[in-house]
Amino acid sequence: MAARIMNLPKHGLCHLMRTSALARHYAGSTGSASPPQFTTLSVDDKTGIATLTLNRPPANALNAAFMGEIARSIKELEKSKCRGLILTSSSERIFCAGLDLKECYQAEASHLQGIWVALQNLWHTLYSTPLITVALINGHTVAGGGMLALSSEYRIMLPNFKIGINETMVGLAVPMWLIDTYLNVIPNRRVAEWDLTASRIYKSEHALKAGLVDELAASKEQGLERAVAFISSYPKHSLVARAITKRQFREKDLKNFEDNRQHDLEIFLSNIQKPNVQSYLGEYLESLKKKA
Numbered sequence: 001m002a003a004r005i006m007n008l009p010k011h012g013l014c015h016l017m018r019t020s021a022l023a024r025h026y027a028g029s030t031g032s033a034s035p036p037q038f039t040t041l042s043v044d045d046k047t048g049i050a051t052l053t054l055n056r057p058p059a060n061a062l063n064a065a066f067m068g069e070i071a072r073s074i075k076e077l078e079k080s081k082c083r084g085l086i087l088t089s090s091s092e093r094i095f096c097a098g099l100d101l102k103e104c105y106q107a108e109a110s111h112l113q114g115i116w117v118a119l120q121n122l123w124h125t126l127y128s129t130p131l132i133t134v135a136l137i138n139g140h141t142v143a144g145g146g147m148l149a150l151s152s153e154y155r156i157m158l159p160n161f162k163i164g165i166n167e168t169m170v171g172l173a174v175p176m177w178l179i180d181t182y183l184n185v186i187p188n189r190r191v192a193e194w195d196l197t198a199s200r201i202y203k204s205e206h207a208l209k210a211g212l213v214d215e216l217a218a219s220k221e222q223g224l225e226r227a228v229a230f231i232s233s234y235p236k237h238s239l240v241a242r243a244i245t246k247r248q249f250r251e252k253d254l255k256n257f258e259d260n261r262q263h264d265l266e267i268f269l270s271n272i273q274k275p276n277v278q279s280y281l282g283e284y285l286e287s288l289k290k291k292a
């Protein structure tokens with residue numbers, strides 16, 4: 001297979017953001033296309049399938065630069081002739097541990113704002129992309145990591161890892177756009193409500209039974225083969241109609257998000273800066289360290 005590593009062209013993020021002035025301001029300040037730092041991107045010229053590998057050790061925790069990089073890659077792939085995207089991790093244990101909590105602790109408001117706007121943009125970009133998207137979950141994926149997996153169209157997971165959205169457990173409410181994303185995968189509202197209110201974290205095998213993931217693969221190599229097979233199962237002539245149909249399914253969620261984008265940012269900023277949340281966050285970070 002003829003695979004190549006792509007350098008991202010020097011395009012900005014300006015088209016990723018539409019509503020809030022704050023959001024537009026932030027996009028301007030992070031939209032510069034510096035060379036990829038936290039991801040590698042390879043494209044198979046024969047199949048038209050791209051593989052974006054998350055590579056921010058130790059936990060692929062999401063900071064603004066990392067999230068901007070992922071979103072820019074997706075946008076660039078949309079402009080190319082790529083048909084599909086596989087998201088995976090270079091780590092053998094962690095697909096993505098969610099937001100970089102170290103960067104959320106005792107941070108300036110402007111920094112927190114940058115993180116949240118980058119998360120909003122990344123969600124919007126991944127959830128709305130016409131590309132066929134597969135998350136190859138080769139490690140634990142929680143919170144913002146769960147968001148990456150659930151925003152993709154198809155999930156293939158390796159055994160013995162954890163997946164879920166644990167925001168209530170860290171003291172904060174799940175935003176509506178993430179609830180909509182969850183419901184798009186688990187349409188049973190009762191189960192979804194239970195999972196998200198209880199911060200339920202599934203092991204791979206249970207995630208498969210619950211429909212949170214679509215397949216288990218024995219190894220990353222097998223997972224990659226299955227991901228390619230999934231993307232290739234869509235005939236070329238169907239791709240435009242497929243993309244429009246996908247968009248229609250997701251349109252209401254995207255509109256709800258756009259209508260509430262600024263409010264969502266304000267809620268996050270207000271919650272994350274509360275002394276009790278910061279104090280809890282400090283303890284939580286200590287507990288993560290103590291595990292080592």
Ligand SMILES: CCCCCCCCCCCC/C=C/CC(=O)SCCNC(=O)CCNC(=O)[C@H](O)C(C)(C)COP(=O)(O)OP(=O)(O)OC[C@H]1O[C@@H](n2cnc3c(N)ncnc32)[C@H](O)[C@@H]1OP(=O)(O)O
Pocket residue numbers: 058059061093094096097098099100101102104140141142143144145147162166167170171172173174175178268272277280281284288289291292
């Ligand atoms: C309390 C504030 C929350 C703020 C956000 C609230 C927003 C609410 C709205 C929600 C919308 C969606 C957005 C989500 C927001 C988030 O993503 S919040 C992030 C929550 N993430 C977590 O709670 C995950 C914490 N990590 C783990 O549970 C485990 O690390 C793991 C299961 C992912 C992996 O376990 P294991 O393989 O045993 O590795 P560890 O030894 O635990 O970790 C290795 C290494 O990574 C560091 N690390 C882990 N997670 C993070 C992280 N999220 N941020 C920064 N760093 C992280 C960990 O400290 C270890 O570092 P060292 O090796 O000790 O240096």
